[in-house]
Amino acid sequence: MITLASDFPSPYPAAMRGVVCSRSDARIEDVAHDFPRQDVRAAAFWLREVLPYFPPATHCVVVDPGVGTDRSALVVEAGDHHIVAPDNGVAVPVARELASGDDFDVWEIEYDDAATASTTFHGRDVFAPAAADVHDEGGPAALDRCSRTDDWVDLTFPEPDMVAKGARGEVLVVDGFGNVITNVPGGPVEGCEGIRVDDELIPVRDAYAARDPGDRLVTVGSHGNVELAVNRGRGDEAFGLSVGDSVLLEW
Amino acid sequence: MITLASDFPSPYPAAMRGVVCSRSDARIEDVAHDFPRQDVRAAAFWLREVLPYFPPATHCVVVDPGVGTDRSALVVEAGDHHIVAPDNGVAVPVARELASGDDFDVWEIEYDDAATASTTFHGRDVFAPAAADVHDEGGPAALDRCSRTDDWVDLTFPEPDMVAKGARGEVLVVDGFGNVITNVPGGPVEGCEGIRVDDELIPVRDAYAARDPGDRLVTVGSHGNVELAVNRGRGDEAFGLSVGDSVLLEW
Amino acid sequence: MITLASDFPSPYPAAMRGVVCSRSDARIEDVAHDFPRQDVRAAAFWLREVLPYFPPATHCVVVDPGVGTDRSALVVEAGDHHIVAPDNGVAVPVARELASGDDFDVWEIEYDDAATASTTFHGRDVFAPAAADVHDEGGPAALDRCSRTDDWVDLTFPEPDMVAKGARGEVLVVDGFGNVITNVPGGPVEGCEGIRVDDELIPVRDAYAARDPGDRLVTVGSHGNVELAVNRGRGDEAFGLSVGDSVLLEW
Numbered sequence: 073m074i075t076l077a078s079d080f081p082s083p084y085p086a087a088m089r090g091v092v093c094s095r096s097d098a099r100i101e102d103v104a105h106d107f108p109r110q111d112v113r114a115a116a117f118w119l120r121e122v123l124p125y126f127p128p129a130t131h132c133v134v135v136d137p138g139v140g141t142d143r144s145a146l147v148v149e150a151g152d153h154h155i156v157a158p159d160n161g162v163a164v165p166v167a168r169e170l171a172s173g174d175d176f177d178v179w180e181i182e183y184d185d186a187a188t189a190s191t192t193f194h195g196r197d198v199f200a201p202a203a204a205d206v207h208d209e210g211g212p213a214a215l216d217r218c219s220r221t222d223d224w225v226d227l228t229f230p231e232p233d234m235v236a237k238g239a240r241g242e243v244l245v246v247d248g249f250g251n252v253i254t255n256v257p258g259g260p261v262e263g264c265e266g267i268r269v270d271d272e273l274i275p276v277r278d279a280y281a282a283r284d285p286g287d288r289l290v291t292v293g294s295h296g297n298v299e300l301a302v303n304r305g306r307g308d309e310a311f312g313l314s315v316g317d318s319v320l321l322e323w
Numbered sequence: 324m325i326t327l328a329s330d331f332p333s334p335y336p337a338a339m340r341g342v343v344c345s346r347s348d349a350r351i352e353d354v355a356h357d358f359p360r361q362d363v364r365a366a367a368f369w370l371r372e373v374l375p376y377f378p379p380a381t382h383c384v385v386v387d388p389g390v391g392t393d394r395s396a397l398v399v400e401a402g403d404h405h406i407v408a409p410d411n412g413v414a415v416p417v418a419r420e421l422a423s424g425d426d427f428d429v430w431e432i433e434y435d436d437a438a439t440a441s442t443t444f445h446g447r448d449v450f451a452p453a454a455a456d457v458h459d460e461g462g463p464a465a466l467d468r469c470s471r472t473d474d475w476v477d478l479t480f481p482e483p484d485m486v487a488k489g490a491r492g493e494v495l496v497v498d499g500f501g502n503v504i505t506n507v508p509g510g511p512v513e514g515c516e517g518i519r520v521d522d523e524l525i526p527v528r529d530a531y532a533a534r535d536p537g538d539r540l541v542t543v544g545s546h547g548n549v550e551l552a553v554n555r556g557r558g559d560e561a562f563g564l565s566v567g568d569s570v571l572l573e574w
Numbered sequence: 575m576i577t578l579a580s581d582f583p584s585p586y587p588a589a590m591r592g593v594v595c596s597r598s599d600a601r602i603e604d605v606a607h608d609f610p611r612q613d614v615r616a617a618a619f620w621l622r623e624v625l626p627y628f629p630p631a632t633h634c635v636v637v638d639p640g641v642g643t644d645r646s647a648l649v650v651e652a653g654d655h656h657i658v659a660p661d662n663g664v665a666v667p668v669a670r671e672l673a674s675g676d677d678f679d680v681w682e683i684e685y686d687d688a689a690t691a692s693t694t695f696h697g698r699d700v701f702a703p704a705a706a707d708v709h710d711e712g713g714p715a716a717l718d719r720c721s722r723t724d725d726w727v728d729l730t731f732p733e734p735d736m737v738a739k740g741a742r743g744e745v746l747v748v749d750g751f752g753n754v755i756t757n758v759p760g761g762p763v764e765g766c767e768g769i770r771v772d773d774e775l776i777p778v779r780d781a782y783a784a785r786d787p788g789d790r791l792v793t794v795g796s797h798g799n800v801e802l803a804v805n806r807g808r809g810d811e812a813f814g815l816s817v818g819d820s821v822l823l824e825w
Contacts, residue, residue: 073344081621081750083579083606090627093575093603100603101344101351104334109751110806118334125341125447133480135561137806140781191780193796196627248332249360278442294444304361304388324595328585352595352602355585369585376592376698499583500611515781530642545695555612555639 074207077103077119078195079110080134087193088132088200094295095204102132107153110137112162114245114315116227117253119155119166121295128152132195132203135162140191145183145198146224147212150176154211156203158194161227178224181206182217225276232256238322243299243313250306251299252313258292260323268322269300269311280304290321324380328354328370329446330361330387338444339383339451339506346455356380361388363413365496365566367478368504370406370417372546379403381456382448386413391442393397396434397465397475401427405462407454409445412478429475432457433468483507489519489573492549494564501557503549503564509543511574517541519573520551520562531555541572575632576709579605579621579696581612582636585602588704589695590634597706605633612639614664616747616817617720618729619658619755621657621668623797634705637664642693647700648726649714652678656713658705661698663729680726683708684719707779723814740770740824743800745815752808753801754815760794762825768792770824771802771813792823 073093078085083321085105092100103122107115115135123131128151136143136158144159150170157163159180167176181202183189189197204233205215212218232241241256261267264276267290275282277289285304293299298321301307313319325343329336336356343351354373358366366386374382379402387394387409395410401421408414410431418427432453434440440448456466463469483492483506492507512518515527518541528540536555539562544550549572552558564570576594580587587607594602605624610618617637625633630653638660646661652672658667661682667677683704685691691699707717714720734743734757738778744756763769766778769792779791787806790813795801800823804811815821 075337077337082608083624084749086603086624087581087606087627088579089603089605090624090629094627094629101337101340102336103340106333122334122337123339125338125345127341127345130361138781138783141783190796192782192793192801196796247335279389280443281389281392294441294447299443326588328588352588352591354588354591357584373585373588373592376589376596378592378596498586530640531694532640532643542694545692546696550694 073101073127074098074203075101075103075123075126075129075131076105077107077115077131078105078134079107079115080105080195084193084195087196088134091196091200092132092204095201096208098130098204098207101126107135108245108315110135111315112137112160113229116162116165117229117245119162120169123153123155123166124169126153130154130156130203130207132199133157133162134195134199136160136194140195144224145181145194145202147179147181147202147206148176149179149211154206156181156199156206158199159225161225163323164227168299178221179212179218180221181212181215214282229237229255238320240320241290242319243315243317243319244297246308246315250308251293252300252311253293253295254298254300254321256298256321258296258298261290261298261321262292264323270320274300324378325349325372325454326352326354326377326380326382327356328358328366328382329356329385330358330366331356333444335444335446338447339385342447342451343383343455346452347459349381351454352377358386359496359566361386361457362566363388363411364478366481367413367416368480368496370413371420374404374406374417375420381405381407381454381458382538383450384408384413385450387411387445390445393474394433396445396453398430398432398457398469399427400430400454400462405457407432407450407457410451410476412476415478416480429472430469431472432463432466461492480506485487489571491571494566494568494570495548497559497566501559502544502550502552503558503562504544504546504573505570505572507547507549507572509547512541512549512572513543521571523557525551530573575603575629576600576705577603577605577618577625577628577631577633578607579633580607580636581609581617582607584695586695586697589698590636593698594634594706597703598710600632600706600709603628609637610747610817612637613817614662615731616810617676618664618667619731619747620636621664622671625655625657625668626671632656632658632705634701635659635664636697636701637816638662638696641696646726647683647704648698649681649683649704649708650678651681651713651718656708658683658701658708660701661727664729666729667731675759680723681714681720682723683714683717687803731757740822742820742822745819745821746799748810748817751803752810753795753803754809754813755795755797756800756802756821756823758800758823760798760800763792763823764794765799766825772822776802
């Protein structure tokens with residue numbers, strides 16, 4: 073199985089799909105093609121949340137603001153999964169998740185036909201062919217154009233600052249519902265009746281519907297972090313928070 | 324075949340897809356993941372319009388404003404189809420359509436691993452695993468954790484009020500083109516040259532393009548109901564109508 | 575393999591998908607369902623860019639402002655590909671690309687059950703069944719309801735006016751990133767340090783990231799034409815250009 077993930081507006085993902093189908097009989101499943109545009113950190117977060125639910129697969133990931141520059145193309149081998157992605161860190165958090173730590177391998181992949189590759193669409197001309205080949209050959213070790221490397225861009229999410237009875241966190245991503253996902257682990261919040269969010273007391277609830285429509289809540293999201301939400305509404309608007317904002321949580 | 328339908332923003336549907344792929348070799352086809360958010364009635368309408376065109380399949384449907392509350396998870400067996408969905412009525416109109424009446428069976432499904440299921444993402448943790456199991460076992464009867472029930476939430480669409488030479492109807496849904504789909508059956512309108520819509524005479528036409536671009540028309544949509552539209556424009560804006568609005572049609 | 579492309583908002587494409595699955599075991603891959611609404615020329619452009627990357631397939635294309643009028647339904651046989659589409663020109667540029675010229679055949683396809691087809695959703699009632707049948711029978715020649723025709727709507731993209739050291743071009747499409755794609759071939763621009771765009775000197779670069787975020791550039795896009803862009807921004811807004819606008823390029 074080959075999965076496709078990108079921040080590409082339609083119909084660019086279809087060109088990748090066509091290239092994969094032309095080179096491989098692998099089943100294709102889409103992960104997402106509407107990651108926040110050129111937001112490598114957000115894509116890295118979502119990949120870490122989603123890819124581990126898939127069976128072993130080759131994941132072709134293209135969120136690539138550096139397309140056409142000299143950044144490398146990588147194959148990351150983590151557990152039974154392969155992730156083909158640009159060298160900007162996007163594949164690293166999910167690799168750590170899949171490998172339960174740093175026990176993953178990184179390979180640099182030479183462009184198959186660099187001479188003819190466009191400079192603006194490596195999803196089609198570099199990553200899709202590489203994913204098809206990695207899949208069909210069973211991994212980068214079987215490909216002459218892959219070589220192990222220890223020189224790759226790392227990416228880690230910012231740690232929250234733990235303060236007395238709380239944490240100063242950061243908004244990592246806002247999902248399409250408007251739920252505000254912070255970098256603060258949910259553990260200390262579970263079981264609380266409510267916590268202070270930037271000095272306002274907000275109820276902690278297991279379910280969005282445990283609050284009336286339009287009312288705010290704190291929950292521990294399906295990702296395990298503290299999430300600020302509104303039942304049937306948008307948490308980002310109600311809390312006035314965007315990606316990268318700082319937020320003080322006190323329990 | 325397993326189909327997926329939800330109101331989940333990306334990449335949440337991919338987590339469901341991964342879970343299904345991890346448990347089943349079934350082919351997966353998407354129905355939609357952009358049903359109007361948490362609008363159970365709109366989703367129920369669209370499912371009734373779309374699922375009957377599929378061959379027999381297991382349909383995993385998650386429009387679930389009650390996630391994390393004590394609402395049940397159901398498997399509805401209708402004709403040769405199975406619909407796995409929360410107990411909020413979303414699966415009922417399509418079940419009636421597939422069964423040509425009330426001859427469908429409803430099963431409650433115990434969570435497979437309720438202890439570890441998140442409280443906010445049952446699409447991933449409850450419904451996707453259930454759909455994979457229902458598919459692979461050939462139906463709920465083969466699953467120990469399924470039991471027949473007569474206690475489920477019904478959902479019917481509002482009936483129009485028939486008035487002298489007309490009907491007072493309601494806007495059920497607005498599609499992505501802006502076409503306004505009412506609950507008024509198209510029969511009486513077919514063959515009319517025009518009808519009055521809230522006191523304005525509007526031509527009745529078979530094809531959008533039978534009117535000039537920007538001009539309004541009444542048509543009988545592919546769903547069989549009266550639809551208010553604009554050729555190459557948005558009917559909702561031109562008629563000033565939204566979901567739930569009342570509209571008087573006179574022929 | 576059957577691919578699906580349309581300008582249909584969700585869940586209409588799912589009805590097409592269901593119809594195809596009901597008639598054929600073919601693998602289905604999506605091309606796009608968010609082509610600019612009823613913009614036949616834009617769809618024709620994108621199909622020409624994308625479909626040639628697929629292996630031989632039956633492509634079901636429905637961008638069809640004339641649905642319900644007397645326009646024909648066609649099967650275009652080009653190279654090893656079949657394109658099932660309304661007779662409005664949408665399939666012609668890609669057919670020329672696949673056939674490397676005018677060596678493609680056009681067949682008119684009678685509606686399978688015109689008596690019951692809706693007048694507003696031929697994607698579901700006409701084109702999806704036709705695509706399934708064309709695929710499963712190996713082409714239109716094997717279908718009684720197909721007949722060769724020389725009477726079809728052509729579509730060509732406007733040619734730029736070549737002027738002294740430049741060209742007056744037109745904006746063909748704007749992609750989802752906001753990149754402005756013109757009808758001016760990229761050849762003369764490659765190797766230039768900069769060109770004048772409507773009298774402003776803009777750097778020519780191979781990669782978006784060769785400019786600072788927010789800065790404008792000219793590039794030769796993956797489609798081979800001159801493209802006006804902004805690194806990590808929207809070219810259409812920065813250049814003030816929309817589809818159909820005229821633009822003067824001087825090198």
